[in-house]
Amino acid sequence: MSKFKILYAEDDETLAFLTKDNLELNDYAVTHCHNGEHCLEAFRSGSFDICILDIMMPKIDGFELAVEIRKIDHHIPIIFLSAKTLKEDRIKGLRLGADDYLVKPFSIEELLLKIEVFLKRSQKKSIPEKERYTVGGFEFDADNYSLVKADKKTVLTQREAELLKLFLDNKNTVLKREQILTSLWGNDDYFMGRSLDVFISRLRKILSEEKEIGIENLHGIGFKFTVKE
Structure with a gap:
């Protein structure tokens, strides 16, 4: 069975390296992008199971990126990772279609758990009983x-x-x-x-x-x- 594919957008090179490395050690296939524009291009041309997005990025920020992703795919799980700690930012992210919002610095164990939960949910998404x-x-x-x-x-x-x-x-x-x-x-x-x-x-x-x-x-x-x- 093929690995689950993660699209990861983060412009902090050190954090991106550490996070990507930990995800790959847990058998995920990770495509990392340094800015929102490249991330959107990758999403349009590839196939992914979940998106993990920073918010404060060059070119296109995470909020705008989530809006564009949702225009293409209504169901793919999206998790925001951000240094923005205000409640208003969390609410905005969730209203834009994110499934969750983790504040930096975050625990890699918590991120892995959330990824596992959302992937299970999306894989077992119930189909209406209408016949x-x-x-x-x-x-x-x-x-x-x-x-x-x-x-x-x-x-x-x-x-x-x-x-x-x-x-x-x-x-x-x-x-x-x-x-x-x-x-x-x-x-x-x-x-x-x-x-x-x-x-x-x-x-x-x-x-x-x-x-x-x-x-x-x-x-x-x-x-x-x-x-x-």
């Missing part, structure tokens, strides 16, 4: 893998049905390619990725007569199932 959906002119029965429009019924494969359900549970939200592969197959290897492309092409073809529905390919990121309501 029947209406999307455009289609009625989708996830239990029976059937997609019906008027008198026309299409029976999907199990994987196709699971993929469509995942899209509908997260409609109008960006899903990273790795998220989809892990949700459906438990890993994100190359061959599963090719299978995913086939399933998406088939779903696009089936749903193509509904102009209000689309599966948008976000190059280097993933897919977005769009429904105009």
